[in-house]
Amino acid sequence: MKYMLIMRATQEAAEASQEMDFEEIINAMGAYNESLMDAGVLLAGEGLADAEEGFVVDFDAETPIVTDGPYGETHELFNGFWILEVASKEEAAQWASRAPLGPGSKLEVRRVTDECDFADFADNEYVQKEEGWREEQAARAEGKGAGGKG
Amino acid sequence: MTDIRRTVDAVWRIEGARVVATLARVTGDFGLAEDLAQEAVADALTQWPESGVPRNAGAWLTAVAKRRAIDAWRRRERLAERYQAIAHDLTEAAEQEWQPIEDDMLRLVFTACHPVLSREAQVCLTLRVVGGLTTEEIARIMLVPVPTVQARITRAKKTLAAATVPFEAPEPGQWRERLSGVLGVVYAVFTEGYAATSGDRWIRPDLALEALRLGRVVARLLPRESEAHGLVALMEFQASRFAARVAADGTPVLLADQDRSRWDRSQIRRGQSALALADRVGRGRGSYALQAAIAQCHAVAPSVADTDWDRIVVLYEALGRIAPSPVVDLNRAVAVSMATGPATALRIVDGLASAGALRGSYLLPSVRGELLARLGRTEEARSELLTAAGLAANEREQAVLRAKAAAL
Numbered sequence: 001m002k003y004m005l006i007m008r009a010t011q012e013a014a015e016a017s018q019e020m021d022f023e024e025i026i027n028a029m030g031a032y033n034e035s036l037m038d039a040g041v042l043l044a045g046e047g048l049a050d051a052e053e054g055f056v057v058d059f060d061a062e063t064p065i066v067t068d069g070p071y072g073e074t075h076e077l078f079n080g081f082w083i084l085e086v087a088s089k090e091e092a093a094q095w096a097s098r099a100p101l102g103p104g105s106k107l108e109v110r111r112v113t114d115e116c117d118f119a120d121f122a123d124n125e126y127v128q129k130e131e132g133w134r135e136e137q138a139a140r141a142e143g144k145g146a147g148g149k150g
Numbered sequence: 151m152t153d154i155r156r157t158v159d160a161v162w163r164i165e166g167a168r169v170v171a172t173l174a175r176v177t178g179d180f181g182l183a184e185d186l187a188q189e190a191v192a193d194a195l196t197q198w199p200e201s202g203v204p205r206n207a208g209a210w211l212t213a214v215a216k217r218r219a220i221d222a223w224r225r226r227e228r229l230a231e232r233y234q235a236i237a238h239d240l241t242e243a244a245e246q247e248w249q250p251i252e253d254d255m256l257r258l259v260f261t262a263c264h265p266v267l268s269r270e271a272q273v274c275l276t277l278r279v280v281g282g283l284t285t286e287e288i289a290r291i292m293l294v295p296v297p298t299v300q301a302r303i304t305r306a307k308k309t310l311a312a313a314t315v316p317f318e319a320p321e322p323g324q325w326r327e328r329l330s331g332v333l334g335v336v337y338a339v340f341t342e343g344y345a346a347t348s349g350d351r352w353i354r355p356d357l358a359l360e361a362l363r364l365g366r367v368v369a370r371l372l373p374r375e376s377e378a379h380g381l382v383a384l385m386e387f388q389a390s391r392f393a394a395r396v397a398a399d400g401t402p403v404l405l406a407d408q409d410r411s412r413w414d415r416s417q418i419r420r421g422q423s424a425l426a427l428a429d430r431v432g433r434g435r436g437s438y439a440l441q442a443a444i445a446q447c448h449a450v451a452p453s454v455a456d457t458d459w460d461r462i463v464v465l466y467e468a469l470g471r472i473a474p475s476p477v478v479d480l481n482r483a484v485a486v487s488m489a490t491g492p493a494t495a496l497r498i499v500d501g502l503a504s505a506g507a508l509r510g511s512y513l514l515p516s517v518r519g520e521l522l523a524r525l526g527r528t529e530e531a532r533s534e535l536l537t538a539a540g541l542a543a544n545e546r547e548q549a550v551l552r553a554k555a556a557a558l
Contacts (some may be wrong), residue, residue: 038255040163040366043416085359090153090160094207128411 002043002112003092007100013104028100035086036084036095045082048135154199162191163282166207170279171254172212174317177219180261181307183317184279186215256317256371263332266313271306272335275297283366291343291357316407329372333381333438333470336365340385355392361510362389376432379424380439387445390414401546406454418449440469459489476507480517492524512541517553528558 009017017025036042046053058065087093089111096107121127173183190211262275274292279282285303289296315364320328344360362385368380394408403409425446428439435443444465451457454520466482479502487495499518508514519534536553542548 038367038370040363040370043420085363087163087356087360088156088160090156091163094157094160094164097205 001087002083002085002114003089004110004112005082005084005092006078006108006110007099007101008108009079009101010104010106013102014102016102018130023066025100028101032098034102036082041084041086041091041095043083043085045080047080048078051079084137154195157203158191158194158198159287161194161203161207161211161450162284162520164280165211167255167258167280168283168491169208169215171258173215173219174258174261175254176216178317179311180258180315180317181311181538182219182496183215184303184307186187186219187211189218190215209351226491227442255261255318255367257317259332259338259368259371259465260319260328261310261315261317263328263335264310264313264315265289265328265331267309269338271309271333272331274302275306275337276364277339277360278303280367281334281360283360291354291360329377332368336361336368337381337385337438339364340388344388355389358385358389358392361385374431376428377436377438379428379431380436380442382420383424383428383442384425384438384445384451386417386441388416390421390449410452413449418446421446421449433466437469437473440465440472454488457488459485463489469556476502476505477513478510480513483521484517492521496525510541511550512538512543512547515541519551523554523558531555532558 033042033045035081036045056067059060059069084095086095092109096109101107169190170180170183170187170435173186175491177183177186184526186553191403194207194215259276259280262280263272267275274288277291278285279287283291285296285299289299292299308345340358340361343354343356343361353466362382365378365382365385369375369382382504390413391405391415394410395403397403421442425439425442428435428442432439444462447462447465462485463482466478466485470478470482479498483495483498483502486498496518499514499521502508503514503518517533517536519538522528522531524532532555535551535558539548539551539555542551
């Protein structure tokens with residue numbers, strides 16, 4: 001089963017990290033990522049750029065409104081994620097608790113849905129269209145792998 | 151199962167291999183290391199409910215196991231040198247950040263797959279000490295009773311001890327042979343999950359995914375070995391079809407009839423990356439990489455008709471040269487029939503038949519029957535398909551072949 005580890009940091013954690021040596025942070029995170037790779041459980045992961053570069057789309061009004069913020073009442077920022085393939089919820093919890101994060105940081109851990117969760121909608125037109133798109137993506141990646149055919 | 155049991159199991163999955171590897175290096179005895187690690191796990195089960203799960207659980211297990219080793223040696227008043235070394239090691243290392251050593255992991259993989267062991271024992275030991283599965287988990291996925299798994303592991307450890315197998319990676323001269331044994335064990339675990347030989351389910355994704363993880367571990371340990379990446383690629387491509395390989399009622403669905411929209415695209419992409427990596431580090435493709443390349447052709451084809459059959463034929467030819475087998479030739483014949491038509495393919499199949507290959511297997515007459523049917527030689531086709539039905543062991547397979555014969 002797949003789990004997504006969602007990194008959330010408060011202002012407190014962001015400020016604390018400003019004080020730290022950035023290379024130290026990179027090294028700690030790199031060592032953690034390497035342990036995930038060594039164990040064969042890491043499927044994907046990305047970090048997110050500062051919230052200043054992002055924005056929020058608010059659906060409270062009739063027409064969605066694009067604003068610079070705020071980022072929810074708790075001021076928690078979503079700033080990166082990992083996707084792991086593990087055998088149990090407990091294993092996901094163990095990996096999550098090993099992340100090199102300090103006070104002010106939280107990891108939200110969510111199971112990633114799979115085929116089984118949408119079994120009742122396999123015939124849905126848009127579910128099928130999306131699969132078609134995924135096939136095209138795969139074919140394109142294949143073309144590149146086979147010598148730049150495009 | 152209690153929560154603490156599940157947590158300890160999770161820790162063992164993550165840390166078990168490194169704990170055993172460290173202990174095996176220190177004690178020089180693989181079997182003893184495994185026993186000590188298991189005793190430490192038992193200690194964790196009784197102590198963690200009180201003390202909580204330690205932040206550095208792997209270091210905790212290793213330290214407890216080392217202490218148990220020292221106690222045992224102290225009682226026996228022997229191996230003084232080892233005792234001193236390990237005691238020194240413990241005081242030095244206990245407070246330090248726990249740093250597992252990759253060389254130890256590599257030795258662990260090679261020891262668990264040592265050729266002195268039976269394939270069965272290699273699989274059990276690999277799942278247990280490298281994969282971090284519990285005896286109960288192995289018993290469940292191998293569909294044998296727990297005592298059988300315990301007995302296999304105990305016997306395996308005794309065999310290693312009796313053969314005085316040192317805890318080390320093989321000599322350069324044995325390297326290639328031993329590595330192919332390791333990859334063979336990983337693939338054997340995968341194959342058992344991909345097409346289960348026993349039990350009530352045709353595929354067992356849990357087992358196959360465990361093999362895939364083991365494959366990734368080996369590939370990470372041996373990043374310069376092309377075939378390790380090739381094997382990972384092959385397993386990724388094959389596993390991408392899991393959701394489509396079984397119908398709702400549990401019957402197997404053949405490749406040609408599978409709903410390709412149910413193939414796992416992200417898994418296919420991982421397969422492509424692994425195969426690209428195999429090509430980058432290797433000088434030419436080995437058997438796993440070639441099989442992966444064939445699987446890739448299927449994985450990216452929008453339909454059976456739009457499959458690059460010419461390329462598959464060439465890949466089977468290459469595979470037949472480095473790993474000759476009548477099954478490869480038969481598969482090549484099927485690909486040829488799709489690329490250039492049934493007549494050319496029939497010549498290959500007839501060649502196999504006259505050489506006496508695959509005698510007693512339903513595979514050859516069933517392919518021959520299909521080809522004859524496509525050539526309009528209906529009478530011969532029917533007779534071949536019925537011959538195949540008579541040879542097939544699986545009832546479902548027999549029914550399919552009889553139905554094909556009847557429909558001609």
